[in-house]
Amino acid sequence: MLASLPMYDRPGNAAAHDALWSAIRDGLRARGIAAPDRLDRTVPHREGWRRADLVLGQVCVRPLLREHRDLVRIGCLDHGLPDTPAGFYRSVFVSRADDPRDPAAEGLRFAYNSPCSHSGWGAAQAWRAARGLPPLPATLRTGGHLASLAALREGRADLACVDLVTLAIDARLGGGPRALHLGPRTAPVPGQTLVTRHPDPAPFREAVRDALAALSGAHRRALGGRALAVPPDAAYAAVPLPADPPAAA
Structure with a gap:
């Protein structure tokens, strides 16, 4: 069995994630659902999404809709982002503070984490498409x-698109947007x-909600997720799915 x-x-x-899983695990077992003792951090996440024994996983909306519609959706942790529905997230365009860039401009060197990422690739291209602009060039694939x-x-790119949850977690862990400009x-x-x-998401939703409520304040702050939200099917159907970058990018 796999939980990740x-x-x-x-x-x-990591300690907050382990505490969350321990509480979810116990809640699932109390509801008659077998669950592994610990989170697995060795199986690559894309491989984990394909596992037939996946008890609990977490997947970005882009690969979920393109490749893994057979997975049963439980819900999304709500990170309390401003002006954002519960359980939803946004990305923000980022450039250097000493060289802020307009994401509508041309000739930008665009760094992106992965073509399977909505937050780093799909969201940026959809933003451009909604304004009648051509796609950003896939200048640099970084992996994260x-x-x-x-x-x-380091000056190897002019622009990136990063989800606001990542930036919030980075700030809590001592990072943050140092020397960076946050755009649209x-x-x-x-x-x-x-x-x-598992075919029935209901007991999983109950176990996740109970686990979140039982977390210590320190673990809750480290995770940032304060509740479980269940976005409607229509919200997933409305997600844009721009084309992947060229294979050579």
């Missing part, structure tokens, strides 16, 4: 949001979605 919460799990908040921010600071925000979409292979 990979999207915001870092060394600085923090690596994209590093590329900006993208449209809200359902956040990183908790999923399972």
Whole structure:
């Protein structure tokens, strides 16, 4: 059996993720659902989404809609982002503070984390498309949001698109947008979605809500997720799915 919460799990908040899973695990077992003892941090997240024994996972909305519609949606942790529906998230365009860039401009060197990411790739391209602009060039694939921010600071890119939850967690863990300029925000979409292979999401929702309520204040602050929200099907259907970057990018 596999349980994994990979999207915001870092060394600085790993203990909070472990505490959350321990409470969810106990809640599932109390409801007659088998669950592994610990979170797995060894299985790559894209491989985990395909596992038939996935008890609990977490997936970005772009791969969820493009490749993994068979996963059963439990809901999204609500991070309390301003002007954003519960359980949704947004990205923000980021450039260097000493060289702020307009994301509507042309000729930008764009750093993105992965073509399977809504927050780093799809949201940015959808923002441009909504304004009748051509796609941003896939200048630099970095492998992660923090690596994209590093590329900006080091002058290897002019622009990136990073989700606001990542920036909030980075700030709580001692990082934050140092020497960076925050530009326009993208449209809200359902956040990183908790999923399972179990056919009934109801007991999972109950277990997650009970687990969040039982967390200590310190663990709750480290996670940032304060409640479970269940976005409607229509919210997922409305998510734009821009094309992937060229294969060579």
